[in-house]
Amino acid sequence: MKTLTALFTAAALTLTAGLAQADVRVDQIPELVKSGKIKPLEEMNQAALKLHPGATITDTDLDNHFNGYEYEVELRMADGTEWDVDFDAATGKVLSDKQDK
Template sequence: MKTLTALFTAAALTLTAGLAQADDVPLSQIPQLVKDGKIKPLEELNQVIMKLHPGATITDSDLDNHFNGYEYEVELKDAKGVEWDVDLNAATGEVLKNKQDD
């Protein structure tokens, strides 16, 4: 019985982890997503981020396809050298996360 419970738990955790993962959207697909109205143009999303952190420099960015929509995830360094992680809903520009990087 313990073996069956362990196997069930492992299967459930694997399934849950799979649902939480996101797929990186290839750069070549972004223009079509914008054209279809599924995401805002990246320039517009970058403006939202720059309003949060004026003078910052974007060091990395990804567009991810989550099960509940597209997220634009950005790493940046502000004028004081502090690193930030900012996530936006790529369809609306809503700020989902804005936290200092650890």
């Protein structure tokens, strides 16, 4: 019985973790911007480039978390250094700005 309970708990945690963060489809972004729920993708990309002048954006994702939407912008500098910048998609506030290792 303990094994079954442990397996059920592990499965439930795995499913919950998957629901906690999900990529938002690109075709959903315009409606979210129009409704005022998030800032435009281009605005967040420009904010990331201001933090890391000279960088190139390699990827931008919009994720839906339990506490709201977050943009995740990945950048690469000319020297190969990579950065990940996370923004609150509703306010544009920088949530994290960290260098990849």
